[in-house]
Amino acid sequence: MRDGVLLMIPGPVEVSPAVAEAAAAPPPSHLAPDFIADFGAALADMRTVWGASGDAQPVVVPGSGTLAMELALTNLLSPGDRAVVVVTGYFGDRMIEMLRRRGVEVTAVRCGAGEIPPLAEVARALEQASPKALFATHVDTSTGVRVDVEALAGLARAHEVLSVFDGVCSVGGERFEMSAWGADVMLTASQKALGVPPGLALLVVGPRALQARETLAVPPPLSIDVEAWGPIFQAYEAGTGRYFSTPATSLVRALRASLREIVTEGVERRIGRHQQVAEGFRAAWREMGLALLPANGAFAADTLSAVRFPEGIGPELVGAIRDQGVVVAGGLYPGLERTYFRVGHMGPVVGWPEALERTVRAVGNGLLALGHTVDVDGAVAAAEPHFRA
Ligand SMILES: *Cc1c(COP(=O)(O)O)cnc(C)c1O
16 A cells, blocks of 8 residues: 555555555566466466456457457447437446447437346346347446346347347455356456556457357458457467567556455455455444435445535535545546545455545545534444454
């Protein structure tokens, strides 16, 4: 953790000492033997974290979560294809914008802020549009809402539609079983629950999606073509490097360090810890009389909290919390930006109870500084048993 401020936004997040060290070391050659070993191990560990089978292809390219979204859709869909998008916030709308730019015909399934659309509505859209692919955001970072990926993937399968999930705010922090649930693509970025600095786009592409790329009418841009990159990743996993375009070697090293920590702890345990910590934060918010943006606790994400400002308080709270040494984020949902704030609780910080308590205290003291009465010690006491579980 850095001295001074604690970074508790929904990405980038605090990274572990081993990850920081790997990222800061002099950049290795992409063909150095120890780099080849690290990259190969990272790709193999991705399958474990994603719950993916051996015939799924892990993909790691330099870039952002947004690039990962673009990579997914341009490798699956050509202009004129149809897609259904479940929109639970800001990032679903971004997916629609990208699909439209690709010339894809989009049917959106929408809901109110903090809600999720009923499954029956998604089923109806699949029946009416008969699309090639279904897209959904696992955790929409603008609302803190989590959709039921298992149910959506099952629904897509039943309709013989490919399913693609934006897991930028979920992979490594929320339960996901790629092959057991029959999902076709799960994408993320390095700087969220995986606990790596920003700069890597990461996906696991299942066998049906790989087949869709093979038969695609209009190929994707070369720099994000799964067919161009596939043999490279396969070479790294086989222990021999191969060049197509330079990997972000320092970040791949950092990824390797992070995935090692996650797999060593155990994916299930790591996910369970996110759940515990989220319960702790929810207990703290309750104790302080703060309401969540998600309309129902059953679909409130475990990786972040989207918390409504109490009566008489506005976005100035974010600055007041910052004055307490903790950085949180403002709202992001169009039209509601000034009504709530967001606290990220994902990555290695879920194992650092002091940092979590410090965050609760900073929010409470920030509220006090603005003249809003809350019981800060009570909130910490409510959260602490979850943080230390
Ligand atoms: C952060 C985020 C993105 C965008 O990732 P960038 O790296 O900022 O481009 C996309 N989807 C979700 C759900 C996110 O949380």
